[in-house]
Amino acid sequence: MPRIEISLSHIRDNARRLSQLYAQKSISLMGVSKAVLGEPSIAEAMIQGGVSFIADSRIENIEKMRKAGLSTQFVLLRTPISKAESVVQNVDISLNTEIETVKKLSFFAKTLNKNHKVILMVELGDLREGILPGDLPDFIRTTLSLSHIDIAGIGCNLACYGGVEPDSKNMQELSVLAAGINKEFNMKFDIISGGNSANYKWYKSAQNVGKINNLRLGESILLGCETLSRQAIPSLHTGAFQLFAEVIESKKKPSIPYGTIGQDAFGNINGFQDHGDHQRAIIALGRQDVQVSGLKSNNNLEILGSSSDHTILNCENNKLQVGDEVSFNLDYGALLSAMTSPFISKLFIDSNDNAAT
Numbered sequence: 001m002p003r004i005e006i007s008l009s010h011i012r013d014n015a016r017r018l019s020q021l022y023a024q025k026s027i028s029l030m031g032v033s034k035a036v037l038g039e040p041s042i043a044e045a046m047i048q049g050g051v052s053f054i055a056d057s058r059i060e061n062i063e064k065m066r067k068a069g070l071s072t073q074f075v076l077l078r079t080p081i082s083k084a085e086s087v088v089q090n091v092d093i094s095l096n097t098e099i100e101t102v103k104k105l106s107f108f109a110k111t112l113n114k115n116h117k118v119i120l121m122v123e124l125g126d127l128r129e130g131i132l133p134g135d136l137p138d139f140i141r142t143t144l145s146l147s148h149i150d151i152a153g154i155g156c157n158l159a160c161y162g163g164v165e166p167d168s169k170n171m172q173e174l175s176v177l178a179a180g181i182n183k184e185f186n187m188k189f190d191i192i193s194g195g196n197s198a199n200y201k202w203y204k205s206a207q208n209v210g211k212i213n214n215l216r217l218g219e220s221i222l223l224g225c226e227t228l229s230r231q232a233i234p235s236l237h238t239g240a241f242q243l244f245a246e247v248i249e250s251k252k253k254p255s256i257p258y259g260t261i262g263q264d265a266f267g268n269i270n271g272f273q274d275h276g277d278h279q280r281a282i283i284a285l286g287r288q289d290v291q292v293s294g295l296k297s298n299n300n301l302e303i304l305g306s307s308s309d310h311t312i313l314n315c316e317n318n319k320l321q322v323g324d325e326v327s328f329n330l331d332y333g334a335l336l337s338a339m340t341s342p343f344i345s346k347l348f349i350d351s352n353d354n355a356a357t
């Protein structure tokens, strides 16, 4: 206690439905495993659902999945120059934006007598990672001159830092860039990776996806939603992850604190509204376990507040007793924090073994 229950069959269904949806316009998928710390059985469920690659931002997660014996192509989403050797050893394709890093990958690839593939990420306005479009030809030229490095393609990432929506304009810009480079250097890209779970709306409205032939999806597979407005995607499961915690106190108490009010445990001074006495429950779950603001009670219990180890619920309409369990659905931030917490046990409620259906 507390624990997160994970339905592998829901994750597998989501991966399968998304693979089928995006395949209608010849787009392959990378299943992104970083929010679940590269949990091998979850990555396996994604593979069974039909994703062609597993992508993660942490080399440690990819090492873990490799050790677990997963057989797929591994993609590293974020490439630290200091880990170039392990990247060449463990990863098939890495996303890159700095020529120094690609040179270092080339050095270790040569030492290890391997070829390493790179996807070059292009800046299209979101202002996280990306080579400026005007710098791309020089970057390609230098990369082509390096031994043991193959350019698998280009990509872009939107809706992460700047919240910039993938739309027909920036997606077309990526297609046009790809076509220009392919012509100039007389080459062909295998992968033109247009984005992440935020690309759903663009995809649904696009008559023509241009040269985009890949997306990297984490949240859509895990939580069943797109990420521009966090709408559920039709026919996907939105409750593959459920968080359970135990009630450790349940009492009728006033709804406003009394005494002289100063800062709370996190340095805030809070305002409270008086609703009179009401039934309140405390659960053994706090901010050291999970981003409490990303939880939604399955029984419509209002979350009144939380500290490091306690979360306080209004249970006026749903009387809880000490020892009862309450459960929550999680948003992406809550999922990320809960999966990272050493205090939350992870329980798989179905297995990958009977995945034939």
Ligand SMILES: *Cc1c(COP(=O)(O)O)cnc(C)c1O
Pocket (backbone or CB within 6 Å): 032, 034, 057, 077, 157, 195, 196, 197, 198, 216, 217, 218, 219, 220, 227
């Ligand atoms: C995290 C990440 C993704 C996946 O994002 P979702 O919103 O979970 O689909 C895709 N690409 C890159 C580069 C990422 O870092």
